[in-house]
Amino acid sequence: MNRDPVETLLRQADWAAGPPSASRVDLADRVRRLARRRHRTQTAVRATAAAVVVIGVGLAVHSATLRHRLDDRTVALPPPPAASPSPEEVAQLRSQLAQLQKEANDLAARIRSMTAIQEQRERLARMERAVARLESGEEVRAQMERAAFTIVYQADRMDRELGLRESALRAYRQAIRLFPETPSAKVARDRLAEINTQGDRL
Amino acid sequence: MVDMVNGPALALDGDPLPTEREDDGLVARLARGDQAAFDALVAAHQDRVSRLAYRLLGWSGDVDDVVQEVFLAAWKALPRFQGRSSVTTWLTRITINECRSLRRRWGRVLHREPAETGRVCSPAADSRMMNGETLGRVRRAVAALPVRHREVVVLHYLEQMPIGTVSDLLGVSANTVVVRLHRARAKLKNKLSDLMQE
Numbered sequence: 001m002n003r004d005p006v007e008t009l010l011r012q013a014d015w016a017a018g019p020p021s022a023s024r025v026d027l028a029d030r031v032r033r034l035a036r037r038r039h040r041t042q043t044a045v046r047a048t049a050a051a052v053v054v055i056g057v058g059l060a061v062h063s064a065t066l067r068h069r070l071d072d073r074t075v076a077l078p079p080p081p082a083a084s085p086s087p088e089e090v091a092q093l094r095s096q097l098a099q100l101q102k103e104a105n106d107l108a109a110r111i112r113s114m115t116a117i118q119e120q121r122e123r124l125a126r127m128e129r130a131v132a133r134l135e136s137g138e139e140v141r142a143q144m145e146r147a148a149f150t151i152v153y154q155a156d157r158m159d160r161e162l163g164l165r166e167s168a169l170r171a172y173r174q175a176i177r178l179f180p181e182t183p184s185a186k187v188a189r190d191r192l193a194e195i196n197t198q199g200d201r202l
Numbered sequence: 203m204v205d206m207v208n209g210p211a212l213a214l215d216g217d218p219l220p221t222e223r224e225d226d227g228l229v230a231r232l233a234r235g236d237q238a239a240f241d242a243l244v245a246a247h248q249d250r251v252s253r254l255a256y257r258l259l260g261w262s263g264d265v266d267d268v269v270q271e272v273f274l275a276a277w278k279a280l281p282r283f284q285g286r287s288s289v290t291t292w293l294t295r296i297t298i299n300e301c302r303s304l305r306r307r308w309g310r311v312l313h314r315e316p317a318e319t320g321r322v323c324s325p326a327a328d329s330r331m332m333n334g335e336t337l338g339r340v341r342r343a344v345a346a347l348p349v350r351h352r353e354v355v356v357l358h359y360l361e362q363m364p365i366g367t368v369s370d371l372l373g374v375s376a377n378t379v380v381v382r383l384h385r386a387r388a389k390l391k392n393k394l395s396d397l398m399q400e
Contacts, residue, residue, distance in 0.1 A: 005398035006387050007359045013340040014360050016333075017261035020252045024266065028244040031273045032237075 015157050018150050041118050048111050055107060059100050066093055148184035151175040155188070159195075169195065229285040240280070243289065244273055250290075251297050257356045258301040260345050261337075272300050287370075294371055298353060305349065336397060343393040351386035354379050 024030070132138075155171030158164040172188040179185050228246070231239035251272050255265045275296050283292060344352060350372075357368045358379070365383075369376040391398065 006390055009340060009390075009394060009398055010344070010355065010359045013337055013344075014257065014261070016337045017256075017341075020256035020265050024248075027248055027270065027273060028241040031244070031270060031277050032240075034270070034274055035277050 015154065019146070019153060021146070037121075044114060045111075048107070048114065052104075052107055052111070055100075055104055059104065062096075062100065066097075144179050145182045145184060148175045148179035148182040148188075151178075152184045152188050152191070155191070159191075165195070228289055229283070232280055232283065233285070240277065243276070247290070247293050248273075251293055254294065254297050254356075254361060255301055257360050258298065258353065259304070260341050262341070268297075268300055268304060272297050275300060291367075291371060298371065302349065339397070340394060343390055346393070347386050347389060351382050351389070354382045355386045355390075358383060 151171050152175050155168040155175070158171065159168035169192070172192050175182075175188040176185045176192075228239055228243055232243065248269065252265055252269050255268045255272070259265065259268070272293065276293060279296070287295075344355065347355065353372065354368055357363045357371065358365065363371070365376050365379050369379045372379070
């Protein structure tokens with residue numbers, strides 16, 4: 001039967017590319033943790049943004065009120081030469097302005113700090129995961145299983161799709177010899193037993 | 203001969219897709235907020251999602267982050283999932299969308315060559331196996347396809363989905379899928395004709 005050459009080429013490329021990275025056993029937990037973390041971050045950012053808006057509006061209203069009061073005083077004061085508010089009032093207004101400015105600056109600094117902390121936490125979590133994988137030998141085991149899986153995967157394709165039985169047998173034996181303790185080595189043993197059984201029947 | 207419009211969906215490497223009955227049970231449990239159901243969902247579909255993402259992104263790079271984002275999007279969308287489509291279809295759509303987002307963010311398909319996969323082919327088999335250079339040519343040719351064409355090529359030829367299923371997933375008509383496949387094939391033949399054995 002003539003196979004579609006485009007499809008054949010794509011499937012060969014897919015086979016040659018090998019399988020993707022090995023599956024992670026803790027993916028569901030990681031997803032839930034990540035969802036909770038992002039939700040907390042979004043909530044904090046929204047609350048901070050709302051606070052900034054409220055303070056900004058408050059500052060604007062306060063400034064407008066101050067200007068209005070100064071204008072009123074200016075109108076109410078007698079004509080020149082020296083119509084100005086008392087030094088105590090000026091000092092009090094300056095103090096209030098300074099306080100509001102300080103609050104706005106503090107809030108902006110907290111936002112920057114929270115953002116930096118969140119980034120550091122994410123970096124730390126990534127590093128912790130990498131260290132945990134290395135310490136538990138999980139990464140090494142995963143690499144061994146991946147290598148064994150790749151060999152058995154290709155051996156299967158050689159046997160079942162290309163009819164290269166001998167090459168497939170060599171590959172199965174290689175997977176068993178190099179990675180005897182892996183699940184894929186067991187699969188390779190099963191395959192060899194199956195092929196031997198077929199040979200006996202013939 | 204498989205009915206290419208309405209035939210069953212079967213992944214390229216022969217792994218059976220989770221059955222509709224299994225998915226129905228999961229949907230009911232997910233709707234009740236059963237946490238173990240989400241664990242079962244991930245366990246049942248993780249490999250398939252990983253393989254699909256790997257293919258959609260051009261067989262390159264580590265797809266762990268993409269797979270994580272797919273299931274994170276699924277976790278967030280659980281309250282809205284009503285089971286009108288199967289869990290398999292739902293997750294496939296999410297995977298396609300996440301891969302599109304990733305390509306938009308990065309502005310290109312990842313072109314990093316895959317690590318050595320430990321090929322054990324004998325010299326006699328070389329003529330039918332694909333070496334790294336040829337694989338690179340095929341990958342570049344597929345990467346050069348427009349996104350919409352690349353998706354139908356992966357879903358139909360590599361994921362072995364019938365035209366009808368592909369059209370449902372992408373939200374376009376079957377005729378549109380056929381046209382995109384035809385154009386993708388023409389472009390691939392133009393670039394890789396010397397590699398194709400008729």
